Amino acid sequence: MPNAKQIRSAPRALNRQSITGARASASTLMMAPATYAQAPLNYFLHAAGPAAYPTRTLDWIFTAICLAVCVIVTVLLIGALMRRRAPARPGEIGATGEGMRWIWIGVGVSVPLLAGMLVFALFTLQRVATPHESPALTVTVTAYDWWWKVSYPDARVPAQRFETANEIHIPVGEPVRIVLKSADVIHTFWVPRLAGKTQAIPGQANEQWIQADAPGVYRGQCSQFCGAQHAHMAFEVVAQSRADFANWSEQQARSTPVNVAPSVVAGQKIFLDRCAGCHAVRGTDATGALAPDLTHLNSRRLIAAGTLQNTAANQLDWVAHAQWIKPDARMPSIVLNREDAANLHAFLSTLN
Template sequence: MMERLWNRKPSIQAPRIVGRLALAPLLALASPAIAASEESTSAPMYYLKTFGPKGDITASLTWGLLAIAAGVSVLMSVLVIVAMFRNGRSSMATPGSPLPIAHPPGGHRWIYLGLALTTLVLIALVIWTMDVLAEIDEPAGEPAFTIEVTGQQWWWEARYVDPDDPSRSFVTANELHIPVGEPVRITLASRDVIHSFWVPALAGKTDVIPGQTNETWLQADREGVYRGQCAEYCGLQHAHMALRIFADAPEAFQAWWDHQLEPADEVPEGSELLAVGERQFRLQCGACHAVRGTLAGGEAGPDLTHLMDRTTIASVTLPNTPGHLSGWIADPQHQKPGTTMPNPDLSGPELNAIRHYLETLD
């Protein structure tokens, strides 16, 4: 299980107006611009250096095309410069008189040679591209499981499906885990508009289209965290529709999967703050969010059963810390204008109780 990135702080009970004023520094801490500078992953949005077989094959083709394009540009520049110096020795026409037209022998031969070379290069590139497409269409081995990813404005739902035991399936959001060295099948669907699933360090883009299920696969050969992004403009918060792929050692991945199957822990007896937080969460948030093992069973928003296992919130927009979590709950429209999560009418003590309850969901 990933180590938490925060330390708990004692709760502060305050009247409603004082609680509202106390939100100001939390909202400032939760600024997306600050969050972007605080968080980084081991593999940025860069597609020329990859960490899996699918990306490696595609990157080789990309480098090849870049090299050929650079070579053609250099060749054409040299030919233009040579032609300029050769023609510079010709006599210039006097004003008002036409330029002399010459037809030196052998000129057509260069045109035919250029067309032939261009045709051969284009044919070779087409063959190379088709070979790459065929090679990345399916992984070398059969994937052991499937992740059903659903894109929606502006976050990613992920359902892990065990084909041998459906009871071991579960739902999470925005942060996906895969085992190192093993291919994983990804099915893609959309609940609203067209999106595009892209993890450049591992694979190319695959469109996510309403009413259609597309399929791709991922494999990471090195442990790490790989950032993904919606690559098709999908509305106001398109830039903040990101995801993270955690490539874990097989044993760590299996432990993570087993943990995700567990329901949320019950609120300990005698903990009044957590009891209030659980009740307020159920009343204020349970219609949209699910916490397995409780009466909160909403499906409109991300499943929060193991929220504290995630390093980020709001689809990788903010780090998962107490300040950012409080700011996101209190005023999501400030962090992500246009998001479908409404601003709740919470007092300071209610917000404090809900946040403390959410911090137990690990």
């Protein structure tokens, strides 16, 4: 955490150079090879749950078939180019004789092969349609331009009802039902190592299920082009033990405690005046529903739908230069003087 002097000087440091650095940090975070979660598209053929294993097998088989077809077509094309064609007889049009024989061979091979691929794909869809046991947890995920609202309406403890953003926590080794909705356009929910893709369509609720075999962080991404910031619409699935998940759920269900420190009170007023129209913080008068719930902002690893690491400096960077970091996002850039930045930081630092 930066000290008070660093926070007071933050607005002077919030310039295009700092934004470039923030983008570089985000890029480094997403592409570092340390974990699968940090490079999702590099590891989409590595499954980590029962909803993903059949799809991975299907991917490899289809890839092998497509490569084989490309090789065969290439060999035949080269052979045809190198072979001199016999002169056509007068009045002869189109393929006849030996040419028609090759066409019939191609049809005879491709039709059964395509039919077999279709049957195998249908069996795979059936295998991943429902889990082997009924999910005990249902999570509703609503896609927005360009972030994800995550609602826990059916947690195992009925009193625990809460919302978070861009971060889905699940217990290890248990299937979790995901109900997908969209608030604007068509998005696609995809956690490459845990399941295939499912669309979130306005006015319709689609479902899929995910299950992680081991604890860890699994990166997710919108894979349906949905607008200017489609590429920066990521989320994370955090798989943890049942005890850790229960502790996390209990903590997320709590409201923000009252803090009477002068700087916190001043920062809360700034938040209510300038941010509460869109954001909610339970335990305060901020009840906005158009943007992420920030009640437990500091419990998340990333902000801005996976664009930045969640640090105090990046929080202020995002507030002051949202449109530089994520152009056309619904989050406006908010001008802050040094005192306002320090006070807002003091309030945001209480959202644990």
